[in-house]
Amino acid sequence: MVVFGIGGWTGRAAASQTADMPHDHHDHDHAHALLPPDPALRVKALETVLTRKGLIDPAALEEIIDTYQNRIGPRNGARVVAMAWADPEFHRQLLEDATPVVADLGFFGRQGEHIVAVENTEDVHNMVVCTLCSCYPWPLLGIPPGWYKSDAYRARAVREPRKVLADFGVTLPKETSVRVWDSTAEMRYLVIPRRPEGTDGWSVDDLAALVTRDSMIGTGLAKLPTTPEAPAA
């Protein structure tokens, strides 16, 4: 196993300077600089060589893409939230130990091995970030949106969450404290947004339609029943 210490920095800086040059410049130490400069071609180059070597199966790639493009997404999390709103016993179990509870609904696996649900109340607003990379509860919310992976969100969410919320059009009362969860380990956090007023007796399906992706990250609130997208109460 190669261990990278400070000694590698000079070499890597040199590599980065040549990364934009034709890929026949290979007298430096960072292998990725050998790939073509265009990102789409870079992926294609890796895919081609790995396929030719019999190390990846093109059909498996299609299966992975289809899974995350079409089968797993924030509707999963919305269902969990709606059930928590509708069923006090489910709510209790979810807050106590979410992993087995969401697994029973079929939501488990890669990047959702350990789930913690945190609930927004009048007093506390929860918000999730991963400052070090982009950890996110894939089985519940799918692949993270672009802004979640952006430098601006990663850098600012921990220092100035209220200003970040303002970028999303959300203003919290001063009396509400903000808890920002920085996902530094393999625990994945799901925010249970506050249930909108005027939704008593609603079905799980109708409730789930009020739950946005951003409300489950904590950068948004659940939709109000009066907005045009919501079902008639």
Add this chain to the structure above:
Amino acid sequence: MSLRVHDMGGRLGDGPVRPDPEDAPVFAEDWHGRALAVTLAAGALGQWTLDTSRHARERLSPKDYSRFSYYEKWIAGLADLLVENGVLTRKELMGEVGGTAPHPLAGRMMKADAVAGALARGGPSARDVETDPRFGPGDMVRALRPTGNRMVPGGHTRLPSYAAGARGRILRHHGGHVLPDANAHGLGECPDHLYAVAFPASELWADPENPADEVILDLWQCYLEPA
């Protein structure tokens, strides 16, 4: 201070966050999905851990890390791992055809019908730890200062610099979990107790937005001392 550019929590000057519409495509470009798929499929060859893979992205040069988009970092990290682990040669990465002999790892290729099972299994990090947890909910702790991998100089760690030396309160014990500082470097899993630790905003920032706000970090016991 932050020694690597990925450790950007609290950094100033990045400008506004620009939210995407809720119905934006999952993959803004076709190659984004392919980058994710190739990375997962290559990971299934079993030559490195998720922690190693994260570290490969983190040790891109600061210049590359900053100019690369998200999936470009993935692809660059993957290319480096493939060569460092002897899966591909530099020449093969440049598109030169190698010999015709089957690749020694070809038997490990993840076929399409194995994808669903592999994604469903994921990679749970919970492990039994023989020792009792040193801390319990309510205990006050201090995060190590300076931050940094204590086993491998310059190595992977998950204690962000902005929390270095900060005093916080144990919120909950998550049980034992694989220690990334070891697992990223082929040193085994070295499971350790993991805690959610709450730090008051006033402990982290000179100019907190609201003194009642908190940042919660998941931190391993070896990142913490009693305070």
